Amino acid sequence: MTHPGRPMAGPESKPRSFWPSVKRLVHQLGTYRWQMTVTLTSIVASVVLLAIAPRVLGHATNLVFDGVVGEMLPAGLTKEQAVAGLRERGDDTFADMVSSMDVTPGVGVDFGAVGQVLLITFVMYVVASGLGWFAAYLLNDVVAGTIRELRARVEEKIHRLPLRYYDTMPRGELLSRVTNDLDNLSQSMQQTISQLVNSVLTVVALLIMMLWISPLLALIAIATVPLAVVATAVIAKRSKPHFAAQWASTGALNAQVEEAFTGHELVTAFGRQREIEATFDERNEKLYQSSWRAQFISGVIMPAIMFLGNLNYVAIAVVGGLRVASGSLSLGEVQAFIQYSRQFTQPLTQIGSMFNLMQSGVASAERIFDILDAEEETPDPADPKTPEHDNGLIEFDDVSFRYVPDKPLIEHLDLIARPGHMVAIVGPTGAGKTTLVNLIMRFYDVDSGRILVDGVDSTEMTRDDLRERTGMVLQDSWLFGGTIYENIAYGDPAASREEVMEAARLSHVDHFVRTLPGGYDTVIDEEGGGVSAGERQLITIARAFLAKPTILILDEATSSVDTRTELLIQKAMANLRTDRTSFVIAHRLSTVRDADVIVVMEDGHIVEQGDHEELLAARGAYYRLYQSQFAGAIEAG
Incomplete structure (x- = not known):
């Protein structure tokens, strides 16, 4: 339902700040503070074990290499004697390397010690993997719970x-955001x-382990980090607008498909x-x-x-x-360092590859936060009042209203709807x-102004x-997936079956429901x-009757029924109007002949009030409307 002067909102295309949204997600x-604490502790322990393991594995390599080199040296000598002998032969490079190694000339590989080191390394990897799995399990629970709470919020x-929000937000766009x-x-x-x-x-x-092994090699390893950071920042900055556009376009496409x-x-x-296809x-x-550019x-x-x-x-x-x-490092240390260097670039690569997911997620988060940050209805009063009597007296006291500040719609309107009266509202x-x-x-x-309900400001x-x-x-009937009985009972879930049936009879639903194979248990979908x-409209009218309201509002409620059904509904309404105030909005003036008061509106103002005969006799706005509907039809006939 659209209204004059009301703007329709389109999807946003400009991305907003990245880090404030990330901070809000962290909040x-x-x-789940304790789960996150355990998760982070598990991740830290897992990372520490994985960082130490290559160093331990490097010791196994040293044991093997030391044993191989030891077998190459003459038995019975000390390491110092063997190094001196190598220098005497002019093999200074090999002598420098042996001097830095833990070798015993003539002694081969100690496979027992190597096996112990390998076992320790295996246990470290197993424990690290277990901690990583446990952290992933806890984190999955945290994320699922957070999304559940966010969805509930x-x-x-x-x-x-307020209704104003839904009037300015395409339904498909809203559905896209919440799904x-x-x-x-x-x-x-x-x-x-x-x-x-x-x-x-x-x-x-x-980085700590690499600095421990060799500051020089660590410097070489981290030399590429600034380049990687700069490249990631530049590329991420270029891709962010496209991710925002991607999800804005998704919402717009969903809105168009739903429509x-x-x-x-x-x-x-x-x-x-x-x-539509175009x-x-x-x-x-x-x-x-936008998706292709963002992903590429x-x-x-x-x-x-x-x-x-x-x-x-x-x-x-x-x-x-x-x-x-040169003997400055052992083979095991270099092996460990190379393994560290490969592992060092891997998390940097992962961080870079995650930027597209992060930006896509943050773009979606911003659209969800838009809903959570939207202006709400004004809160109910802390000390609300309740009318002493439930008669249905409605009074408009100098009421003014406009959808758009600079476009007046209703100005200084005064109207009284008395209990038991049917007030018809007509106009272009x-x-x-x-x-x-x-x-x-x-x-x-x-x-400005007031609307009083039985003497109390609403x-x-x-x-x-x-x-x-x-x-x-x-005017647009709304049903949900379920039986006809359930749709009628929606007006008062506490009503008995007899009360539901009575509401159906009074609204003339009963006569067509009994012709259906399933009767009141016939299942209908949300489209009816x-x-x-x-018949859909009759079901919604029966639902309203079941609620036994003091104030009954029918907004073109009979526009979808035939003339005979319309007359039946009017008879039923005559019975239900007792002690009830009824407002009927109608374009077809045949539906408002019997109204106690007919209010004629033009441009937000009441230009005439009275019953049918009085307004015809006045030959004013109502008379012109009546002539346009009936006189022209008579002349054409």
């Missing part, structure tokens, strides 16, 4: 948002948090399939382009870092070999008829109290499949 995880928020964006955020968090923490800690641990599917019959009837192709192409640009990060890592590996291998030959499209009942229901709050009552007194049937448009 969302704060409710979004659901609660949706019920606190696709939440799912994408969940996947992004599950795939990035653990790896990100693990990668950062691994970089720190490996096309909902109005499929109308699209087919007017032969607009090609236009719009779909255009938005689908826009989504393709962010995908360059990993190959770039791998290239830098390979250059780093070559440099370390060459310098490390020279250091072993855009006159403010539906707005009037929206103000009664407090879907919107008045800009803003001083709680919305639940106000709406419990009101039954509303709209299996029953006609008029």
